[in-house]
Amino acid sequence: MVRSSVTITRVELAELTGLTQPSISNIVRDLIADGIIHEIGSTDSTLGRRRKLIAISPANRFGVGFHLGTDTVTCVAIDLTGGVVGREVVPRLPDEEWDADQLALRFEDFTAGLNMPAGRIEGLALVTPASLPDPGSEPAYDSDFSTVRPELEERLGAPVLIENDAAAAALGEFWSRRVSREQAFACIYLSTDIGAGFVFGGALHRGANFGAGELGHVSIDYDGRKCPCGNRGCVQQYASVRAIVAAAREDVTLRGRLALDGSESSAFDAIARAAVNGDADAYQVLDVAAERLGAAATSMVNLLNVDRLVLTGPGVARAGSIFARRLRTHLDRTAHSRQRHQVAVELSAQPRDAAGIGAAALVVQASVAPGHSSSQAA
Ligand SMILES: [Zn+2]
Numbered sequence: 001m002v003r004s005s006v007t008i009t010r011v012e013l014a015e016l017t018g019l020t021q022p023s024i025s026n027i028v029r030d031l032i033a034d035g036i037i038h039e040i041g042s043t044d045s046t047l048g049r050r051r052k053l054i055a056i057s058p059a060n061r062f063g064v065g066f067h068l069g070t071d072t073v074t075c076v077a078i079d080l081t082g083g084v085v086g087r088e089v090v091p092r093l094p095d096e097e098w099d100a101d102q103l104a105l106r107f108e109d110f111t112a113g114l115n116m117p118a119g120r121i122e123g124l125a126l127v128t129p130a131s132l133p134d135p136g137s138e139p140a141y142d143s144d145f146s147t148v149r150p151e152l153e154e155r156l157g158a159p160v161l162i163e164n165d166a167a168a169a170a171l172g173e174f175w176s177r178r179v180s181r182e183q184a185f186a187c188i189y190l191s192t193d194i195g196a197g198f199v200f201g202g203a204l205h206r207g208a209n210f211g212a213g214e215l216g217h218v219s220i221d222y223d224g225r226k227c228p229c230g231n232r233g234c235v236q237q238y239a240s241v242r243a244i245v246a247a248a249r250e251d252v253t254l255r256g257r258l259a260l261d262g263s264e265s266s267a268f269d270a271i272a273r274a275a276v277n278g279d280a281d282a283y284q285v286l287d288v289a290a291e292r293l294g295a296a297a298t299s300m301v302n303l304l305n306v307d308r309l310v311l312t313g314p315g316v317a318r319a320g321s322i323f324a325r326r327l328r329t330h331l332d333r334t335a336h337s338r339q340r341h342q343v344a345v346e347l348s349a350q351p352r353d354a355a356g357i358g359a360a361a362l363v364v365q366a367s368v369a370p371g372h373s374s375s376q377a378a
Helices: 010-017 021-034 100-112 148-156 165-176 241-250 252-257 264-276 280-304 320-334 354-368
Strands: 037-042 052-056 062-068 072-078 084-091 121-128 160-164 185-190 194-200 308-312 344-347
Touching (some): 010 021, 021 037, 062 165, 072 165, 072 354, 100 121, 100 148, 121 165, 148 160, 160 354, 165 185, 165 194, 165 308, 165 354, 185 280, 185 354, 252 280, 308 320
Parallel strands (some): 062 121, 185 308, 308 344
Antiparallel strands (some): 037 052, 062 072, 072 084, 185 194
């Protein structure tokens, strides 16, 4: 509650939590002793007695996260408020194996360059895409890090957490936006594939075996395109970065006008840039994808009664407004709860770094709110 309120008094905490004043005083005293919160001035005395305001102490501890992408590794460090205190993107060599040794060196290299007191870094989280491996192909690395993790924890002397990109991004947005734990909060992560993450009651919702959030495999057409998952009409066959690039490459006029022959991310970038610079055909490709994503998002919002939704991931980095606009109209028109409350649709401020920031947020949350963290590390 202190985190989401920015500043708050003990009296307000007692009112909001239903705990007694003495209980709040004890808890606040312990948290101040731990350095997690501190007093930062007083309320205005014109409204009666001046009361001390308390807030999170940002630099009390830090979390570090690595987002292991296809061709880059995004390294992020955040403080206790979710503020980014360090960020570095390094290329990932083709066929590079991530062993404990290499990850430990990367961690040491990254943290050495930041002005963080030793002993305040609470751990490292590794985040990877949640996508299904292609049937028959060998995974590029020990994808659940089952052998790497114990070795890495020993090297670093700190916990190592593992998570998928969409779930991590949701927790990162939850921290950096100071979302209240009362909100039913969801995040859509638009990348090569599509994922979602949910924070309910202040904790990530993970499902039976950390598989919650497969929004990309919500079918929007039971007789539609085949998906490697075995289903038909999965929304990521229509609205993922991969699907959007494929649709643009099939469009003869677009193919002649835009540079679409490079990597998937450079082709997508060309489409998004053209769309926001007035290219009607490029806009159309993204708008159709956004409309389809809207259909799947409505099902998700209805199932989970979400009241706040953030769009993030590299897919919304440049032309996110097209997706946000479509989703808002779709939800305003079709969401089951629209008569009772409007679903807030927001765009991430750092969509490309969201998974890395989220990874670091996993570490911070596990450190200060262990009851709300049930990462695979547990
Ligand atoms: Zn599927």
